[in-house]
Amino acid sequence: MSRTFMFIFAHPDDESFTCGGTLIELAKAKDTKTILYSATPGDAGKCGEPPLCQVDELAEVRKKELEKASKLLGIDELHIGDYQDGKLNKLPDNELKNDVLKRIEAVQPDVVITFPPHGLSGHPDHKAIQLATLQAVKETNVVKELYYATFPQSLADETGNPAYADPDDSITLIKSFSNEDLDPVRKALLAHRTQHLSVERVFPTIYNENGFMKFNNKEYFIKAWNNPSYTCGSILA
Secondary structure (H helix, E strand, O other), X not given: OOEEEEEEEOOOOHHHHHHHHHHHHHHHOOOEEEEEEEOOOOOOOOOOOOOOOOHHHHHHHHHHXXXXXXXXXXOOEEEEOOOOOOOHHHOOOOHHHHHHHHHHHHHOOOEEEEOOOOOOOOOHHHHXXXXXXXXXXXXXXXXXXXXXXXXXXXXXXXXXXXXXXXOHHHOOEXXXXXXXXXXXXXXXXXHOHHHXXXXXXXXXXXXXXXXXXXXXXXXXXXXXXEOOOOOOOOOOO
């Protein structure tokens, strides 16, 4: 049976930070399609240190970075919106929700993955895309399951990242990965060259080809919503 997974985030690099290992796992699975939607091109991000481009070039540069990362992660379809970075929470009521809804209905995913309500970093764009995605999922009968890509509070306390997390007992799914499986994730993170300062801060082993660790090589999810008409087991598990 074919399955389609749609990852909905705010910026280029959100996918690699949160779900890179899961994307690699899904890319290996038969009859499985992965789709990534980034609502913005990341035009308010950093240009690198020293700068790798001019500020007015950043959107196009980050699009190319995301295209490279997506190939490394085996993503089947990439869609990048043209909303302004840093302004998602300033959009008129329902505009972002309607955009996400339109994209969901075009793609017909079985499972949608996005940020938790706190957005992990607390970034207003992260919180805005989460809310829009939740609202959109509930308005369509297409999606069977909605998951939040998150971190347990114990891990946040241990590592200092991310800024926001969820109680350990709220985590409903944990995926573990080998170092070999996570090498493409390391390369995908490195593909976001303009954002290297953030990557280096969160992943201090990023340049260690044989010793890269991504939060104990685990990714964590909360099952946030289940279509009442769908009663089978977890599709993402």
